[in-house]
Amino acid sequence: MKDTPGWASPGSAPSDGQEPGASRPADQPGAAQPADQPGHSPQDAPSQGPGSQWSKEQPPPGQWSAPTGPTGHGQTAPPPPPPGPGWGAQPPAGPGGYGGYGPPPGSGGFGAPGAYGAWGTGWGGPPPAAKPGVIPLRPLGVGEILDGAVSTMRTYWRTVLGISLTVAVLTEIVAILVQGFALNDTAGADAFNDPSATLSELTRAMGDAFLGSGVIFLISLVGTITATALLTTVTSRAVLGKPVTIGEAWRDARPQVLKLFGLIFLLLLITFGVVLVGTLPGILVAVGGNSEAGAALAILGGLGAGVVAVWLMVRFSLASPALMLEKQGIVKSMSRSAKLVRGSWWRIFGIQLLAMIIANIVAMIVVIPFTLFAAALNGGFTVFLNGGGDLGWSFLIVSGIGSVIGSMITFPITAGVTVLLYIDRRIRREALDLDLARAAGVQGYGTATTGS
Known part of the structure; x- marks a missing residue:
């Protein structure tokens, strides 16, 4: 390298376009020999002339530095430029720095705090998602989904609790009247408690019990469907941060309510059909005379059918909001649900199961004290031991109040x-x-994403 201050080899000085380390001829004027050259003493060295490159006083060995004094042309070499900003600059040494190159205390890392390009300071990731309502507008985690449902109930509690209370009260009134007048039969309970009851009596009692449970289930299902239809509209508005009244929710949901009933009953029909197909071989074997083998086959078939039924129910679990919000038909909403669930069946199953467990635990905390109090008013716990017969109006009313609160x-x-x-x-x-x-109404949301 030529005429480059700070990068000359020790013991040489570049000048006049010669390569460093090349010596001049002995007969050239101004040529000099180093003072420590063998065969010469310091006194034999010629006097320093204007063109001499050697000083009488040399630094001790091992401590050579770049020349900063007069050069061979009588000029002063400029000092090396200061380190500029950017990635090449070394931070000043401070206590605790590794090898003298660590950052000063309190700097928090490489680079100035807040400067783009500094490690861990300037690049903070993408900006947070907009949140006009109860959830941020981005893919949601499990906690955000549960929190969004609770936040909807807390933020719009007048509408949510108003809908839930109205539907729960009407549903429970119908259920109490049906249980009190049509299903409050003690004959079934007497047959179950009578050791000498015949097979026909037990079969009739079992049929009545299934019929009563089915009627109560259908009444509860009607209330659940109605509440789901109305609360779907409320939740969809809550995501946008827009409140909705009970009347507005009903006007928006009313055109789709009959389709929602058809969807729910179709899903129930599919479920019962799958279970029937699974248990039918065992039933036929039992009717044929081999009761033990038939029972075992029916149990195995029922378990397999139950697994298939659960898989189908989760696969079609998003059909209800698809029908209500997209204004789709029954079959189209089922196909939309199957498409949305594809690839995420276990996640959806787990979240819905967790939500159901949480909701039922909270409801049981409310319902159980009312049920125990109702049993105490109706003669103690014999009401449970008698198979549910002769419940009494006090029991039905008090336990119904607890059911209403739990449904809310x-x-x-x-x-x-x-x-x-x-x-x-x-x-x-x-x-x-x-x-x-x-x-x-979020301004500019997604502009950078769509434009990239």
Whole structure:
């Protein structure tokens, strides 16, 4: 390298375009020999002339530094440039630095705090997602889905609890009247408690018990469907941060309510059909005379059919919000649910199971004290030992109050989780968050994403 201050080899000085380390001829004027050259003493060295490159006083061995004094042309070499900003600059040494190159105390890492390009300070990741309502407009976690359902109930409690209370009261009144007048038969309980009861009597009692349970289940199902239809609208508005009254929710949901009833009954029919197909071979074997083998085969078939039924129910679990929010038909909403659930069956199953467990635990905390109090008013715990016969109006009314309160809790949680799962799946698969942001009036949301 030529004429480059700071990078000369020790013991030489570049000048006049010669390579460092090349000596001049002995007869050239101004040529000099180093003072420590063998065969010469310091006194034999010629005097320093204007063109001399050697000083009488040399630094001790091992401590050579770049020349900073007069050069061979009588000029002063400029000092090396200061380190500029950027990645090449070394931070000043401070206590605790590794080898003298560590950052000063309190700097928090390489680079100036807040400067882009500094490690761990400037690049903070993407900006947070917009949250106009109860959830952020991005793919949701399990906690965010549960929190969104609870936040909807807490933020719009007048509408949510109003819908839940109205549906639960009407449903429970019908259930109490049916149990009190049509299903409050003691004959079945007497047959179950009579050791000498004939097979026909036990069969009739069992049939009556199944009939009563089926009627109460259908009444509860009607109330659940109605509450789900209305609360779906409330939750979808809560995602946008827009409140809705009970009347507005009903006007929005009314055109789809009959289709929702058809959807639920079709799903129940599919479930019972699968269970029947699984248990039918065992029933036929038992009717043929081999009761033990028939019972074992029916149990195995029922277990397998139960697994298939659960798989189908989860696969079609998002059909209800698809029908209500997309205004789809029954079959189309089922196909939409199957498409959205595909690839995420276990996640949806786990979240819905967790929500159901939480809702039922909270409801049981409320219902059990009312049930125990109702049993105490109706003669103690004999009401449970008698197989449910002769319940009494006091028991039905008090336990019905507890059921109403429990339904006010379970309806919003289960419906809200289902709707938020549907929205989460559409955000992940179809970028629904962009449409939701536009509907909520969020300015400029998704511009950078769509433009990149």
